[in-house]
Amino acid sequence: MCGIFGYFNYMGDGKSILQRMARQQIHRGPDSEGSFIDGAFGFGIRRLSIIDLVTGDQPICNEDKTIWVVCNGEIYNYLELNETLKKKGHVFHTNSDVECIVHLYEEYGIKAVEELNGMYGLALYDKRLKKLFLVRDRLGIKPLYYSSGNGVLLFSSELRSILATGLVDSSFDWNAISYFLDQLYIPTPFSPFRAIKKIKPGCIMEVTGEGSPFVEEKPYWDIKNVPGDTTDLSENEAVERLTFLLNDSSKIQLRADVPICVFLSGGIDSSAVVAFASLHVSKPLRTYHVYFDGATQKLDEREQARMVAQRYGTDHSEVRVGRDDFKRLIPRIIWHLEEPFGDLATVPTFIISEMARKDAKVCLNGSGGDELFAGYPHHDQPFSVRRAIAGALEIAGMADHVRTAFGKYVSPWSKLFPEYRDIRHRQRPEDKGKTFPGDKRNRLMARDIDGYLQSNVLFLLDKIAMAVSLEGRVPLLDHRFVETAAHLSSRMKIQNGERKHIFKKILEPYLPGEVLYRKKEGFGAPLTDWLDDETTGILRKIVKSGLLKKEKMMRLPERSIDSLAGWDLWKIACLDLWAGILAKPCDCPRNNTLMDYM
The missing domain is CATH 3.60.20.10 (Aminohydrolase, N-terminal nucleophile (Ntn) domain)
Structure with missing residues (x-):
């Protein structure tokens, strides 16, 4: 790397x-x-x-x-x-x-x-x-x-x-x-x-x-033009082929002359990486898990991660992330991201990467499983353009903005950014209209691979891991595995409302049922918990005094800024922080906190 x-x-x-x-x-x-x-x-x-x-x-x-x-x-x-x-x-x-x-x-x-x-x-x-x-x-x-x-x-x-x-x-x-x-x-x-x-x-x-x-x-x-066809495989044949490819991918992605670790969230994707990587090592793997301070039981996957770590005898470590980490790290994270980027999974990813870098130079993680095997809520809903886009917004942490396109909600950005109004009516760059004709769910997953996976999930992994000089590898994205999985009939991926069906069949010999069949939770951060009154006040001051106030927001009354909250507030504050940090060539703001940008 x-x-x-x-x-x-x-x-x-x-x-x-x-x-x-x-x-x-x-x-x-x-x-x-x-x-x-x-x-x-x-x-x-x-x-x-x-x-x-x-x-x-x-x-x-x-x-x-x-x-x-x-x-x-x-x-x-x-x-x-x-x-x-x-x-x-x-x-x-x-x-x-x-x-x-x-x-x-x-x-x-x-x-x-x-x-x-x-x-x-x-x-x-x-x-x-x-x-x-x-x-x-x-x-x-x-x-x-x-x-x-x-x-x-x-x-x-x-x-x-x-x-x-x-x-x-x-x-x-x-x-x-x-x-x-x-x-x-x-x-x-x-x-x-x-x-x-x-x-x-x-x-x-x-x-x-x-x-x-x-x-x-x-x-x-191009994912839609890969050689071979797996649409006619039986379930047993698909399990056999995918198991072979995942095993081989895990083996060759362990090639290195430096220590390797695994990010273990407790979900099935990262657990699969631990299971298959463990087949090819002579010493216990190092695994790392990050959890949220005060997390509800819904967001807390420590127990599942510990089950997998114990089953494979890994050297397991856990690290906590909380509101203070958000305020402390965001300027440094934005400097490394280089682009406006709002997914707050950057914060736990930075903390776990920093911890892992003390012991390793390479980390494996489970990115890609949801996009390949229908792991998101919008994949199992009856297909329609409305639901597809709404689902894509949900996985990006924007459930509140589903109403922007389909209801009475009017985005505050429409008046300030004419360009924003334009893109609402334009085909997105990653939209693959002719991919997988006849299989609408696979077409939707292909769009997720070209869009959200690439520009959000993988972007985040590269920028944040490399910020601490750590190489991130993704065994589930070996192109042979991707080609096979992407072209399987979507009926194998969702059965009777169960997402990732075929992937779970692959993993049944390797993972406990408590991990395989637990309801999926994302790796996102609890924004509502982090944006307490103090942090909300700081972000509003950043917006009122920032570069964008002069460039784009001069028409927005202060009372409108005072009403911004949640994702609306975070997005414009994130954009303002990015513009301020990138506008002045400088070294990484290692010791700056949010308060330094008010």
């Missing part, structure tokens, strides 16, 4: 540009730094060493130094690929998982990425052709931003590195920010800045030419 960055067709001081970009990503790669420059092209990396700690520094090149690569992420099947490539005569100079990429490119060209099983945002430079390829993994587990303008292309794992070059316009994209107000995150391909975009998951961006680079983005993977 690392942070990569670079430029194409920049005629100035390239070394200085790379140094500025590198400084913004030390948290992503505290172990080493490297770069390569070839005329008007240059790229670099800040490395968090996971595999081949001694000789695995990047950039990495092929035998004659004509192909160069930097990669943020992991290639899990590198051992198998290396063996095949060595038989073809390729000479390896490291034991890194990344070196196979340059040799694969020599064999297959850029189609080589189709051979990779992993999570990655990578840049590959062909010195002979003066051509750059930017590639993002199939599910969007790892980020990759770019900006193309004035004849120069910039790219990076983080927004801040691109802004630090001073070569791009930092104007806000209010259209993208309106998506945040609607769903608490900004979907791909947008970023909060007009000049910066995200490369789409499963896509290759090809950059060629001099003077004014030609940029073309093409998909190499």
Whole structure:
């Protein structure tokens, strides 16, 4: 896991540009730094060493130094690929998982990425052709931003590195920010800045030419076009195939030369990760669980997590999160998120990541199970567009705003943000209208994978884990497992109102019934408990004095601000905090609390 960055067709001081970009990503790669420059092209990396700690520094090149690569992420099947490539005569100079990429490119060209099983945002430079390829993994587990303008292309794992070059316009994209107000995150391909975009998951961006680079983005993977068909499998056949794939995914995602741990929430997804990972380790796994201070029994899953930890003999730790942690950590979290992002699961995720980082450099977690196997409430309701969108808002923590689209409730943002009104009537970027014809539930799950999973769940995991230099891996999102699960008939995923039916069948030999058949609870934070009178007052003062008051909210009377509460208040305060923190280039506000921004 690392942070990569670079430029194409920049005629100035390239070394200085790379140094500025590198400084913004030390948290992503505290172990080493490297770069390569070839005329008007240059790229670099800040490395968090996971595999081949001694000789695995990047950039990495092929035998004659004509192909160069930097990669943020992991290639899990590198051992198998290396063996095949060595038989073809390729000479390896490291034991890194990344070196196979340059040799694969020599064999297959850029189609080589189709051979990779992993999570990655990578840049590959062909010195002979003066051509750059930017590639993002199939599910969007790892980020990759770019900006193309004035004849120069910039790219990076983080927004801040691109802004630090001073070569791009930092104007806000209010259209993208309106998506945040609607769903608490900004979907791909947008970023909060007009000049910066995200490369789409499963896509290759090809950059060629001099003077004014030609940029073309093409998909190499799409969930609706994967090979093979599993729709006709029997339940027993589906269980057998998925069990094999999850077992293999767990095995290869344990490849590392550093300690690995698991985030164990007590739900079935993270419990499945513990169960299958335990089959491939010789020492007890370390597991970590976070719980909320004063949590109701509904939100408290400590007992279920302890059951799983005891069953598999893990070295189990628990950590508490409460209102004071919210006030203490939010400025630091917003700095690392770089984008307006409202899911308060960031706070418990930050605390558990910080705790785990004391003992490990890699964490496994259970992201993806709900999107693959119909785990959300809107998946089991009779399908309609209204219910589908309402359900998607619910999982984003926005139940109050279901009425915005379908009832008499009028959003306070409609008058302030014309862009917000526009997006309410526009197809969302992740909407897959023609995916899975005839199976409406699978179509809805595909949209959740392309939207909420990628732009909320995986975005959160990458940003927060990397904030403390921790690599997050997701065994349930091995692309082979995803392809098989996504194309199973949705009748296997929901039976008699029971969500995740087929996944539970897989796990019956591995997990106790108290875990498998307990009603699902989310990992979100209890916002109503955290927004007590004192915290609410602080957030209202932030809104009254913040940057957005001058930019967008001058027409909003103070009495209207005083009436803001709950998610409405949190969203606009979050946006204001983000704008204030990002507006001034500064180091991470490690010691600032909410009170410092009133």
